Amino acid sequence: MEIWFSENHSPHVRFDIRVERQLYSAKSEYQRIDVFASPEFGKFLTLDGSVIFSEQDCFIYNEMVVHVPMSVHPHVEKVLIIGGGDGGVAKELINYDTVKCIDIVEQDAMFIEACKEFFPETAKGLDDERVHVYNTDALRFLRSQSDVYDLIINDATDPFGASEGFFTREFYGNCYKALKDDGILVYQHGSPFYDEDEQACRRMHKKVFNTFPISRVYQAHIPTSPSGYWLFGFASKKYHPLADFKPEEWKKLQIPTEYYTCNLHTGAFMLPKYVEELLEEEEKR
Secondary structure, eight states: OOEEEEEEEETTEEEEEEESEEEEEEEOSSOEEEEEEETTTEEEEEETTEEEEETTTHHHHHHHHHHHHHTTSSOOOEEEEESOTTSHHHHHHTTOTTOOEEEEEOSOHHHHHHHHHHOHHHHGGGOSTTEEEEOSOHHHHHHTOOSOEEEEEEOOOOSSGGGGGGGSHHHHHHHHHHEEEEEEEEEEEEOOSSHHHHHHHHHHHHHHHTTOSEEEEEEEOOTTSGGGOEEEEEEESSOOTTTTOOHHHHHHTOOOOSSOOHHHHHHHTOOOHHHHHHHHHHHHO
16 A cells, blocks of 8 residues: 655645655654655655655755855854754755854754654754754744844744744844844745745745845755745845855865755846746835
């Protein structure tokens, strides 16, 4: 008998993955955590029934949230990751010798333990001596920070349910306050394709556009994301993701990647017309 995992991407679209077996299931104080083994995506983890990452495609997301800002900002030393309990974003950041401190605020300790048990290759990013993990409320943590970080990466999942507080105007304002004068915020901008997701994208962009002097959106193609198409936000007090991009300096670092390249960096900001139009509409409101 075949077993399939199903996730609704819209009221009319369902994403299915054939499952070999379920490896883990638990209910933490905050969410349901499940881990499955599949022939196509390897092991993958879900939270409350939504795919968060898989062994097969997680490198795309992790590389794009890290190397895009790191190739623009010339001297990142202190980084805050909101969420990030799987260790994947930290694993990319520790490739940079200039980074001296990585604070990870992941409220759900059970999520971290599940990732360490079933995704040790990803979770080893948590073992670096520069990484400090705080199992506390990220919103409360952020409110207490001012002029501290060079880079903030919002690795929270989606602007719905338990993560909804990480996509508010207040949240982006607190990120602005926590960043240094030349700091950068990178955040998940969701998928713009389905109607409900498009509305969430619109709301996010309007809030960030009204908070930061520089606000741009870039893209990646991630198979387990809704419609296979995912957006990221780049918000900055000083640096522009293209005008201040330093490809030759980044290449000298010789950081190994599977997805990110300097050519891709530039192309990622060249958005489809329908995405450009919906973002521009929100900027004019």
